[in-house]
Amino acid sequence: MRSVLVFALFFLLSGCIYVNVPLAPGPGPAEEKVVEGRGRAKIAVIDLDGRFMRRPEFLSRFSRGPSILERFKEELQLAGGDGDVAGVVVRVDSPGGSVTVSDILYHEIKSFRARRQVPVVACIMDRAYSGGYYAAIGAAEIFAHPTSTIGGIGVISLNVDLSGLLQKWGVDVEIVKSGRYKDAWSPLRPSQPEETARMQTVVDGLHDRFLDLVRQNRPVSAAHLAEVSKGGVFSARRAAELGLVDRIGYLEDALARVRQLAGVDEARVIIYRQPGAVAETLYSSQGPWPPGMQSAAEVFNPLFDGRLRYFSLP
Numbered sequence: 001m002r003s004v005l006v007f008a009l010f011f012l013l014s015g016c017i018y019v020n021v022p023l024a025p026g027p028g029p030a031e032e033k034v035v036e037g038r039g040r041a042k043i044a045v046i047d048l049d050g051r052f053m054r055r056p057e058f059l060s061r062f063s064r065g066p067s068i069l070e071r072f073k074e075e076l077q078l079a080g081g082d083g084d085v086a087g088v089v090v091r092v093d094s095p096g097g098s099v100t101v102s103d104i105l106y107h108e109i110k111s112f113r114a115r116r117q118v119p120v121v122a123c124i125m126d127r128a129y130s131g132g133y134y135a136a137i138g139a140a141e142i143f144a145h146p147t148s149t150i151g152g153i154g155v156i157s158l159n160v161d162l163s164g165l166l167q168k169w170g171v172d173v174e175i176v177k178s179g180r181y182k183d184a185w186s187p188l189r190p191s192q193p194e195e196t197a198r199m200q201t202v203v204d205g206l207h208d209r210f211l212d213l214v215r216q217n218r219p220v221s222a223a224h225l226a227e228v229s230k231g232g233v234f235s236a237r238r239a240a241e242l243g244l245v246d247r248i249g250y251l252e253d254a255l256a257r258v259r260q261l262a263g264v265d266e267a268r269v270i271i272y273r274q275p276g277a278v279a280e281t282l283y284s285s286q287g288p289w290p291p292g293m294q295s296a297a298e299v300f301n302p303l304f305d306g307r308l309r310y311f312s313l314p
Contacts (some may be wrong), residue, residue, distance in 0.1 A: 030074055030272040032082075039266035041086040043258050044079040045251075046272070048072060048090055048105065052097030052131050069101050075272040076112050086267055087119040087258035088112070090139055091251070096131025099155065099206055105131075106213065109138030119261035123254035124148040124245065129233065130156075133244070134210060137217040140261070142245040143254040150239040153214065154231035155206045157199060162187045219243045 037043075053067055066074070079085045090109065096102060113120050122128075122139035129152035136142055144150060166173060166188070173188045184195040211229055214220055220228065220243040228234075228242055239245045247253070259267055 029275075030071070030078060031275055032078065032270050033273050034268050034270050037266060037268040039264070039268060040084055041262070041264040041267040042082065042084045042270050043087050043089060043255055043262075043267045044075070044082075044085050044270050044272070045089045045091055045255075046072065046075045046079065048092045048094055048132065048135055050094060052094060052101040052105065052135070054098060054101050069104060072105060073108060076108055078272055080112060080116055085116075085118065085270075086262040086264050087121070089251070089254050089258055090120060090122045090136070091125060092122050092128045092132055092136050093125035094132030094135075095127060095129045096134065096152065099131070102131030102134040105135035106138040109135065113138075113140065119258050121254050121258050121261075123251050124150060124236075125251075127233075130154060134213065137213060141247070141257065143247050143249050143251075143257070144236040144239060144245040145250060146236055146248055148236045148239075149233050150236065150244050151228060151233040152231055153210055153228050155203045155210070157203060159191055160187050161190050163189050214244075 035045075048068065050068060052069070054069055076088075079088055109120060119141075120139045122136040122142045124136065124142065124144040126145075126148060128136050128144075128148070128150050133150060133153060163173075175183050175186075175188070177183050181195065181198070183189070184191070184198070207229070211225060214228070215225060224242045228244065234242065234244065236245065236248050240248055247257070255269060259265070
């Protein structure tokens with residue numbers, strides 16, 4: 001961990017400018033791939049997989065892959081423009097991320113439902129924490145696998161105080177600012193109580209919005225809402241008892257439910273993939289990060305950028 005902090009601190013303080021040189025060719029438009037089923041009607045399976053960001057960050061800048069928001073919007077547009085698409089399963093496996101991206105994803109799902117008037121069901125894979133769950137409540141119903149974990153309802157903003165480390169290394173920091181709070185929440189000095197209180201007010205406001213949306217979209221009692229508002233993570237069974245999810249089952253159960261809601265007896269299951277991508281089964285997935293990239297990025301970004309997140313830490 002020490003080597004990670006040293007590496008990150010070097011880029012944070014050195015004033016270096018990096019050149020964004022993609023090491024891989026940019027992807028083309030997504031293409032439809034049929035993975036199972038038959039008939040004219042289609043059910044699109046669209047992934048919300050990984051950390052929610054508006055654009056690829058840090059290490060992912062070395063590739064031209066789209067962000068999760070770009071990819072999700074593109075696939076929703078493809079499904080929305082296809083008159084044969086009778087419903088959508090949003091496959092969720094995410095710890096959350098940016099508060100705004102989480103909110104946009106929720107908004108996109110709600111808008112798609114209103115515009116197309118087709119059933120949209122969320123199916124949670126391993127996890128739907130914080131912003132991952134925030135987006136999922138935009139669906140008409142939520143399925144969870146028996147081993148899924150759900151929750152983390154809340155907001156977090158991390159501030160790492162590096163001032164002691166800088167002092168140990170003999171690094172002095174001079175700050176010139178235009179206002180009292182301009183450098184608040186900076187990792188270069190300890191946070192003051194008043195600054196922490198101001199940040200807490202912002203966090204509480206975003207938390208209230210999250211709870212309001214849960215209240216509007218889910219059959220959660222006041223007592224259960226108070227329980228889930230503490231940020232805890234729940235098993236699928238407990239999440240169902242609390243009203244966070246509707247049913248416990250598997251991906252094929254979510255697909256069967258969409259067929260039922262859409263009133264179709266049979267349908268082709270489709271996914272959208274970049275040209276050349278292999279997609280042969282229902283469980284073919286496409287994450288927003290190249291292999292091995294996400295874990296490193298998840299170390300750097302939450303620690304040093306000070307952004308507000310609907311995000312759950314490991």
